[in-house]
Amino acid sequence: MRNVLVGPVSVVGRASMGLMATLGGATMLLGRILRALLPPRFDRDEAWRQLYAVGVKSSAIVMVTALFVGAIMVIQTAFYVQRTGATSLLGFGVGFTVFAEIGPILIGLMFSGRVGANNTAELGTMVVTEQVDALRALAIDPIGYLVVPRFIAMIVMMLMLMALGDVFAIIGAALTADTLVGVDPSVLIGDILDSHLLDEYLLGLGKAFCFGVSISVLSCWYGLGVRGGATGVGRAVNNSVVANAAAIFFIDFVMGWIFPVGL
Amino acid sequence: MNAALERGFRAVGAPLVAVGSHAFGIYSVFAQVVMALLKGAVRWREVVRQSYLIGNRSLFFITVTLGFLGLISVYQVASQIQRILPDFTMMGPAFIQLMWREFAPTITGLMIATRVGSGIAAEIGSMVVTEQVDALRMCNADPVRYLIVPRTIASTVMVMMLTIYAVFIATIAGMVLADVVFNVSPSTFVSLSMVSGQDVVLGLVKALSFGFWIPIVAGQAGLSASGGSAGVGWATTRAVVASSFAVILLDFIISGIGYTVFDL
Amino acid sequence: MSGAAIRCEGLGKRFDDTWVLRDVDLDVYRGEVLGLIGPGGHGKSVLLKCLAGLLSPDAGRVLVDGEDLARLGPLGLARVREQYGYVFQNYALFDFMSVRDNVAFPLRQQAHLPPAEIDARVAARLADVGLAHALDLLPRELSGGMKKRVGLARATVGDPAILLYDDPSAGLDPVTSSKIFQLIARMHRPAAATVVVSHDIDRMRSVCSRYVMLEHGHVVFDGPEAALADAPESVRAFFFGAAHKHLEGR
Structure with missing residues (x-):
């Protein structure tokens, strides 16, 4: 009986303790990152290397994802267009969902899976194999050397990939509109351009910036907190992607609430 | 000149070869899973345990993500409608229909790919590098049949159930927001008038295929882990990307077939 | 030959x-x-x-x-x-199973022995390696030497x-x-x-x-x-x- 009563309470309690620990730890880490940026005290060569590595790792998967996102949104919108006959809805629906809502979420999730998870794994392995301790022993600040370059690289690349992904999403949408739905690509693109493109585009980029911050901070926090060998690294990666996915939906909600775009 | 050409070919060819070999690896795990299912050699007790791990442990995660998705979708759509035609009667039914057709299965699939896919790869990957998978094979327990088949069955069932739950959660979230912010009464919002049997079938077919493929893709990534903690981390990363991508690809295929062939 | x-x-x-x-x-x-x-x-x-x-x-x-x-x-x-019996370098004990289930695993997978017989053989083999008291522990609760001995018991329980x-x-x-090494000599x-x-x-x-x-x-x-x-x-x-x-x- 006692278990029935205490069980759920302790589960909720433990979950919220974990959430608070993550939030607090990640915020502290963000604070240390910002302090290392003003005045800039980080390894610039490492930052360039990270920019390159992050871009190489994620560009292909983001582009392919974006192609499919555009395609799927056309198919889903076409379903309604077919029933209502309002062809101009196609451009509006695709433009809005791809640029402002579903596009950023899916590209952010993919980026989190590819770059964030990889980052947690990399840092976690460095912790497990005592490389981070070795850095400290050499009087090199792990924040300035490891975390800040990744922070910068992920924010910059997330922005660039979102801008690039939007282009590919439009290509995917145009191809699908042409082949499956039978709408001329030029009509579709014209409709998209007519439907308050800039607001939505900027909202998407704003979300991308916030995703970049949250993915880099959370993935570094989980990576540096790894304990206990190969199993620990795997578990940290698992936790990191879960936390990032939740953060992405939360940020998407907050940004959409603060900056309503549309007609 | 030749060296540059060779480098160019390598740069293009290496990723293609890697993708090809991963695809072949995934296909071979798929074939082994199907064989095991046809033979009926399933550890049902493990299926139940995995169902609990996959289903129950994902409830909170799905609640959070789909809840936010429901809130923001309704908020955005409703602010549009408020400006052009302040008639909210169609909003709820269309929202619920779109959830069934597209967003509940796909977002649930992506969340399970993220949470469960990475978990499966981390677990199986660390079993590989600690030689537990070799030990299984020495005891004549086939790793695919022993580890991946129960997870596949559990996740197929659980993703379908979580999809239904996701529709429910998103609808509740959207309903509350519509009521509080836009004064749309719950009875207007919650209506299944637009949801046809076809929409439900389409959503469940998507959920079924996502649930089936995620453990296969992630399990294959875990089984091909090698070399210590770095290998496990890398396998986990690959599992997240590959299984999320599988969800998006399957969504495209099923939606495309549904639209062109069955007029869904 | x-x-x-x-x-x-x-x-x-x-x-x-x-x-x-x-x-x-x-x-x-x-x-x-x-x-x-x-x-x-x-x-x-x-x-x-x-x-x-x-x-x-x-x-x-x-x-x-x-x-x-x-x-x-x-x-x-x-x-x-x-x-075959195989003793792995890093023990390779199944970390989700107790010591008893680890050692019983090859018997359950291979021979169709009655459960009582399996239990008896597992207990006997674990007593041979000096771990009769550890039947219900999980691998993570064991020291390196104990894990090695469990691995050895698991590999030899089927008299390979x-x-x-x-x-x-x-x-x-x-x-x-x-x-x-004394155990290796004895198990041979x-x-x-x-x-x-x-x-x-x-x-x-x-x-x-x-x-x-x-x-x-x-x-x-x-x-x-x-x-x-x-x-x-x-x-x-x-x-x-x-x-x-x-x-x-x-």
Whole structure:
């Protein structure tokens, strides 16, 4: 009986303790990152290397994802267009969902899976194999050397990939509109351009910036907190992607609430 | 000149070869899973345990993500409608229909790919590098049949159930927001008038295929882990990307077939 | 040569472009304890995994009782593996099972024994290795030496005809290492073929009747300790150097 009563309470309690620990730890880490940026005290060569590595790792998967996102949104919108006959809805629906809502979420999730998870794994392995301790022993600040370059690289690349992904999403949408739905690509693109493109585009980029911050901070926090060998690294990666996915939906909600775009 | 050409070919060819070999690896795990299912050699007790791990442990995660998705979708759509035609009667039914057709299965699939896919790869990957998978094979327990088949069955069932739950959660979230912010009464919002049997079938077919493929893709990534903690981390990363991508690809295929062939 | 339990013919194994085993010819006979020695990273563990069919060779073949492992197919391989016991370098205990279930696992998978019989054999074998009290513990609650002994109990519980040990004393202190090698000697049945991979040549000398040394994936020595006098200088240096260093280390 006692278990029935205490069980759920302790589960909720433990979950919220974990959430608070993550939030607090990640915020502290963000604070240390910002302090290392003003005045800039980080390894610039490492930052360039990270920019390159992050871009190489994620560009292909983001582009392919974006192609499919555009395609799927056309198919889903076409379903309604077919029933209502309002062809101009196609451009509006695709433009809005791809640029402002579903596009950023899916590209952010993919980026989190590819770059964030990889980052947690990399840092976690460095912790497990005592490389981070070795850095400290050499009087090199792990924040300035490891975390800040990744922070910068992920924010910059997330922005660039979102801008690039939007282009590919439009290509995917145009191809699908042409082949499956039978709408001329030029009509579709014209409709998209007519439907308050800039607001939505900027909202998407704003979300991308916030995703970049949250993915880099959370993935570094989980990576540096790894304990206990190969199993620990795997578990940290698992936790990191879960936390990032939740953060992405939360940020998407907050940004959409603060900056309503549309007609 | 030749060296540059060779480098160019390598740069293009290496990723293609890697993708090809991963695809072949995934296909071979798929074939082994199907064989095991046809033979009926399933550890049902493990299926139940995995169902609990996959289903129950994902409830909170799905609640959070789909809840936010429901809130923001309704908020955005409703602010549009408020400006052009302040008639909210169609909003709820269309929202619920779109959830069934597209967003509940796909977002649930992506969340399970993220949470469960990475978990499966981390677990199986660390079993590989600690030689537990070799030990299984020495005891004549086939790793695919022993580890991946129960997870596949559990996740197929659980993703379908979580999809239904996701529709429910998103609808509740959207309903509350519509009521509080836009004064749309719950009875207007919650209506299944637009949801046809076809929409439900389409959503469940998507959920079924996502649930089936995620453990296969992630399990294959875990089984091909090698070399210590770095290998496990890398396998986990690959599992997240590959299984999320599988969800998006399957969504495209099923939606495309549904639209062109069955007029869904 | 019909007495060979395992026979390798021209065995080669490569990872990407590097050959870690090249042209290995090797016979393992019933009744003997074969010591597989050599510097680290020169192919000993890989050879052991090839002997068990866990890795498939890229050249040559492995015959178990005259049957080529590569041609057996899943059912045949399963039948052959029932004769095997394998003690892994990093214990490889199933971390989601208790000690009892770990040791019972091969019996449950292979023979269709009644549960009571399985329990009795598991308890007896765990008592043999001195872990009768640890039946219900989980692997993470055990020390390194205890995990090794559980691994040993799991590998030997089915009374295998072929026993493979991958570095059984790795990471253990000298006293525990000696105990492990005593257990290896005790677990060896006259009809069984045993292969031990180890760096601990000093302790191997109390168990092994023949040695094979691998260097850069080649067999550079194959014979009993008595034949070492005729062996190349590098082999003698490794054998006695390693043994000597170990004595000094104590």
